[in-house]
Amino acid sequence: MLSKPENERFRRQVEFIIEIDKVKHIFRQTPLLNKSRKENDAEHSWHLASMVTVLGEYAPEGTDLSRVLKMVLIHDLVEIDAGDTYLFDEAAAADKDEREQKAAERIFGILPEDTGAGLMSLWHEFEERKTCEARFAALMDRFQPFLHNIETEGISWQEHGIRRSQVLGRIKPALEEFPLFLDFLVKNVDAAVEKGWLKPD
């Protein structure tokens, strides 16, 4: 910028806003629904947050949806440094936590200390999947790419030779306590195997 804010707190906030523009270049394996290209983390995070605004009624009683919104908005910022780890890539998963923790420290560290610590803690909460907010955020994070696969003839599954048991193993746990979503998953996985989009086991 040509003239930086004199106010130190505001300057750091603006710097953070500029930094996170980079997630618009972090591409995931999930295709857009018109199959024209893969989606990036900013689009994915927006989609999850929008889903929270229309699916909030399925969250466990007492869930603070505004915390879920914040969680899904910031959950992939660490990928600016750590890159996207494909859900079914077991090799890359090995050092994922370490890479992402380092990234979180740098990126949230740009912010004023109190705000940065708040987002760091929210990101850890998301990763740990223990609170009802984190479990509902995880539901969104698993359901959206599944829906994209089902709507695009399983392009990314076919590209990576994914099997039925991998999808169920990695996605089903997050859907277990949400009956409508679980039913949708199971029926569509079976149908996808029949269509040849997913390998049987």
Place this chain on the structure above:
Amino acid sequence: MLSKPENERFRRQVEFIIEIDKVKHIFRQTPLLNKSRKENDAEHSWHLASMVTVLGEYAPEGTDLSRVLKMVLIHDLVEIDAGDTYLFDEAAAADKDEREQKAAERIFGILPEDTGAGLMSLWHEFEERKTCEARFAALMDRFQPFLHNIETEGISWQEHGIRRSQVLGRIKPALEEFPLFLDFLVKNVDAAVEKGWLKPD
């Protein structure tokens, strides 16, 4: 999808989630910060929502930030049908309201009636700029593209031959009650004119 949800309410929610994927193809005039291409509405909306999570302390007292979040997440969905209207395009602005209202009816109409009516009302509230939530959302919506222009040598301003008075006329009103943002705007506009990124009047 291969197997549609039997539950009618859930089916309409899922259909809406699929429909809104289209904003990932609605391009704005604002460039990404690395100047590689223009940004789309999903990326823009994600950026605004993320800004709300770190700039909330500047919202007027009593602002419900979770409503601001929802507002910025859905504020551009109408552009799926109505297209993006460039902030400085006065000709396109003439029938913008009518085009967008029609779009809102179709798109929010996909949802279960209660949820759809809620989002429609939230969108109208955003457009009317009267509540503190709408005014804070508008601040985000004006500040983000301004920041992108300042960070990219005013690419889109130069492309469209934008003048100083146009930027101040269209952006300043939304920043008036937020001193740090207003100061940032005025100083950077003056500097941008000096650099030749914005035409003087």
